[in-house]
Amino acid sequence: MYPDKMNIEDLLTDESFINYCKNTSAEDVSYWTNYCLEGEAQRQLVAAAREKYLEMFYTLAFMDKKAEVERLRSRMHQKETAPVIRLDSNGGMKRKLVLRLLVASSLLAAVFFTARYFIGADDHIAESHNEVLTHYGERKNIQLPDGTIVYLNAGSNLKIEADFGLLARTVSLDGEAFFDVKQNKEIPFIVKTTSMDIKALGTSFDVKAYKNDKTTTTSLITGLVEVTLKENDNKKLVLHPNQKVEWTREEKHVAALRADTVQTHILAKREVMPEKIRLTDHGHVKEIAWKENRLVFDNDPMEEIAVLLERWYGVQIAFKDEEVRNYRFTAVFTKEELGKVLEFLKESRSFSFTIEPGEPKRVYIYK
Amino acid sequence: MDTDESLWNGMRQGKEDMFLELYNRHYHTLFFIGLKEISDAQLVKDTIQQLFLYLWEKKKSIHQAENVKSYLITSFLRKLTADWKKNNNRVAYLHVAGMGSQQDLLPTPEEELIEKNEAYHLSVTLADHVNELPNRQRELIFLRFYEGLSYEKIAEQTGLSQRTIYNSIHEALKKLRLEMHHPAKPSSLNVMVLLFIITLVIL
Numbered sequence: 200m201y202p203d204k205m206n207i208e209d210l211l212t213d214e215s216f217i218n219y220c221k222n223t224s225a226e227d228v229s230y231w232t233n234y235c236l237e238g239e240a241q242r243q244l245v246a247a248a249r250e251k252y253l254e255m256f257y258t259l260a261f262m263d264k265k266a267e268v269e270r271l272r273s274r275m276h277q278k279e280t281a282p283v284i285r286l287d288s289n290g291g292m293k294r295k296l297v298l299r300l301l302v303a304s305s306l307l308a309a310v311f312f313t314a315r316y317f318i319g320a321d322d323h324i325a326e327s328h329n330e331v332l333t334h335y336g337e338r339k340n341i342q343l344p345d346g347t348i349v350y351l352n353a354g355s356n357l358k359i360e361a362d363f364g365l366l367a368r369t370v371s372l373d374g375e376a377f378f379d380v381k382q383n384k385e386i387p388f389i390v391k392t393t394s395m396d397i398k399a400l401g402t403s404f405d406v407k408a409y410k411n412d413k414t415t416t417t418s419l420i421t422g423l424v425e426v427t428l429k430e431n432d433n434k435k436l437v438l439h440p441n442q443k444v445e446w447t448r449e450e451k452h453v454a455a456l457r458a459d460t461v462q463t464h465i466l467a468k469r470e471v472m473p474e475k476i477r478l479t480d481h482g483h484v485k486e487i488a489w490k491e492n493r494l495v496f497d498n499d500p501m502e503e504i505a506v507l508l509e510r511w512y513g514v515q516i517a518f519k520d521e522e523v524r525n526y527r528f529t530a531v532f533t534k535e536e537l538g539k540v541l542e543f544l545k546e547s548r549s550f551s552f553t554i555e556p557g558e559p560k561r562v563y564i565y566k
Numbered sequence: 567m568d569t570d571e572s573l574w575n576g577m578r579q580g581k582e583d584m585f586l587e588l589y590n591r592h593y594h595t596l597f598f599i600g601l602k603e604i605s606d607a608q609l610v611k612d613t614i615q616q617l618f619l620y621l622w623e624k625k626k627s628i629h630q631a632e633n634v635k636s637y638l639i640t641s642f643l644r645k646l647t648a649d650w651k652k653n654n655n656r657v658a659y660l661h662v663a664g665m666g667s668q669q670d671l672l673p674t675p676e677e678e679l680i681e682k683n684e685a686y687h688l689s690v691t692l693a694d695h696v697n698e699l700p701n702r703q704r705e706l707i708f709l710r711f712y713e714g715l716s717y718e719k720i721a722e723q724t725g726l727s728q729r730t731i732y733n734s735i736h737e738a739l740k741k742l743r744l745e746m747h748h749p750a751k752p753s754s755l756n757v758m759v760l761l762f763i764i765t766l767v768i769l
Binding site for chain 1: 582586589590593594597611614615618619622675676678679680689692693696707708710711712714716717732735736739740742743
């Protein structure tokens, strides 16, 4: 390089010059020190370039640290340890029980589940991935390239469509996720599921759309969304805060009526309206309780609770006595392990259970 | 200025701002030590956060620390090895295997730069203009001048040729330097920088 043609950018793009600034290579340090001695112009150039390097380094370092402190602060507030397990009796009489519990295996389960539970939520910047998935028993928090935060519940799959952020911000969901959408009036945020598409500009809402479930639910917490019911003639609904819409696929019904096209047509134009999101008696919003690490049951049958527990803890549950499927429970659990949850449910309406070790653990429910 | 020990005790008592100050104070030390061991910056950042989140969760049962800094470094390196092994089945580098040695407690060149406390080098204008760079150029600037990766390493990580990287960085630098002559635009960064400088002046 010719001295009089070199400028600051040339020095800064030179690896050896940066090594000189950082003092990481004796060879480079002596080269540039000698270069300074060649003349006043050279000395000034080196001094100016070094100052610019330091300015860049400190500024970049500060920017990175500031972002990381903010990220930590927001993650801290997600992992709040709330106390209390509360339980409501469901009008049934409390009965004394004979415990047929295998203490050893349930303790083992308790330790295992506690550990898995706390490892549960992870933060990811999904820039290089276009698909994120959680297994049963696992939850993840993701930040999308536009700054939107997605809380992904267990057993879920989120695909980020190509060209995210250009004309639209589109993702596809199989499972459950809570979206905290970064405001952008130009580029709508769209969540696609099998039965409904949800369009938002800057809001927070929960979408529950497990492929294995018959019902898909969108619950709006803040802002405004437009829901398109894809299996209902593409009817569009606008949700306001604290409203939700549920769509239940009635496949059997449709299949039976397939022969009669007129009746199928009528079925397709079912009346579906937004419903108000009800608070439970304890003042919880059931639809987003999971995001707060809470399990909320509101007069729910054991059958549904079992599905929820399967996803939450990553276990397999089988009913050995069918009638337990219909037992109903109301309860709130915060960061509890599976064994404890089942123990407490038992107190309210007697049933019994065993937890067998394995990968995944198996739970058997008896009356 | 609070000592490490008093920040540590503040954390144990559940004082969030003291806890965050602890993180603020040791972040770069841990970051650059981690980067020396493995070149995955995101994994290093995540590991540091997970360590601190764990400390915060277990704060009630933590003891008084004798040497906060070396405790943090040791725990961090231990966790980094464990997480690295989890993600990669191959044997951890010799460097990490020899972890806990005196080598790891020596300051990295970056940390030495930071310790020099040259706060006046912080530039609000520069930060704003870095943010305005096209994504690829901004990424390269961070990789080369913050993480300190060589052109070779950057090429490996991004899949670009060294020539392309060199040219992009050159272009980006031109943008940053030219714009430095313009008056600073107002931004929230101003307040942060002011506080940063005041804090350092107080120290």
